[in-house]
Amino acid sequence: MTSLKIAGVPEHFNLPWHLSIENGKFEEAGIDLAWTNVPEGTGKLCQMLRDGSTDIAVILTEGIIKDISAGNNSKIIQVYVQSPLVWGIHVAAASPYKTLDELKNQKAAISRFGSGSHLMAIVNAKNQGWDIRALDFEIINTLDGAVEALTEGRGDYFMWERFMTKPIVDKGIFRRIDDCPTPWPCFVIAIRNEVLENNTEAIEKLLSVINKATVSFKQIEGITNVLAERYSQKEEDIKEWLKITEWSQQKLDKNTFDKVQDQLFELDIIDKKAAFETSAV
Template identity: 30%
Template sequence: MTTKPLRIGFVPEHFSTPLHYATTHFSLSATLIPFPSGTGHMITSLRSGEIDIGIGLTEGWIAGLGKDGGSTEGDSKDGGYRIVGTYVETPLCWAISTGPKRDINGVEDLEKNNKIGVSRIGSGSYVMGFVLADQRGWLGKSEKPFEVVPLGTFDKLRKGVADGTADFFMWEHFTSKRYYDNGEIKRIGEIYTPWPSWQIVASTSTSPTDDRLSDLFTKLDQGIKHFNENPEESVKYISTSLDYSEKDAREWLKTVKFANGTKGVDVSVVEKTLGILRKAGVVGESGMKEKEMSAITRT
């Protein structure tokens, strides 16, 4: 009997480099499916049975499960996925951007009820908007802090702030930087996630004891080890195969720390993230609880 390779959703950015190594250097048997629009799109695909694994942003995964007890899209009655592993330990720096000709020069120029561009409802770009709103004191019990404008891709977000469809958007710093450098968008600030930034999830139809999942953790760990030991190879790959300059690739390497062992998630990370998302108004008290969100926890 032939075992089907796992279908793994990932964001085709610099953070995917260890996954690339896992397949090219350590024979990970998997079908890699890129999701340039991010974590929110992967949630939809996990729930519809299009992928088995997703590697994406912590806040997106937890918000997806915590909001109203999880979605009932398709055949899923339980949120459709669970957190099974940890990918990146360091926080993510979200750059806050607007159009180059807009009369917005800093976060202090943003106002309540501005239009925020997001990739999808429930994505990291959506969730972090509410974290920013909490920091700015825009959250009210009966009113929304801003108008949310879903635009899909990073390219459409950049165009959206230029033509006025949205006033600002948030995206990872180094992915945004080359577009500041070429004048396509203008940086007005930044915000860091108050949690480790990337986690690994599996569909609820994928057993936590599946041998393919064990193989994924083993090969990802090898890919991360190779990443740590071969910075020049990583710089070359990121600057030639992905959308980054060599200088930015080198700077990013100084800021990122991948997990020392990808299997399992620290429950305290889930608890902290969910607590902040509740405070920010992204999820309510009635949603899925912390301990229910993880299928494999770290001991």
């Protein structure tokens, strides 16, 4: 039995992992897989790969490419979710801001520097023609921290996955004023190089298990209800989310890698580029 540690955000994208663990699928493949939920998101996941507190991370594509270019000794071993991530742009319910234009020069709440909420705030600013050097940030760590920061006025807007934030909108705590989809596949699976080198066969088996799970995930009987209950969502929202979400069983291709890295470089999020051959398998 090979013991492996994996970490990811506590969001509906990752239910195939949890069901496979609960149903003993990894154990059947000779893998003792321990999952850690990381509500802080991509910045924290990058740190965990760096310090060895996780072996594998299910992580935002742009976040891990940024961190690999900055020296994270890990590789992307597969695309996990092929479809874009739809980032909702949120303000407090009582906020005076009604349109995206009004958020120019206002403070963005982010989970941490290097996180998806940080990187996508820059991407959004670029899309709007704002001066990205003028962006101002408030670090809030988690979604709960964002609720506090926006309600208290320490941050003006917050970007997070639209559907996971929908219950907060439904409760009248946030208002969503716009969306900003990523122009690339949203989640990949990354692994520390040392772990990959020492456990090649086990990693192949792990990918086989999760790929079988994601291929048939949408066909699981009652999956809409399961997702709604586990993630405190309305079934109508889950149905909409399932329609636009496509899991992947493929490697990351060089064209996609280059597209993401080129945009990160253009936005001054990275100051040097990593080689595809040393960043992905």
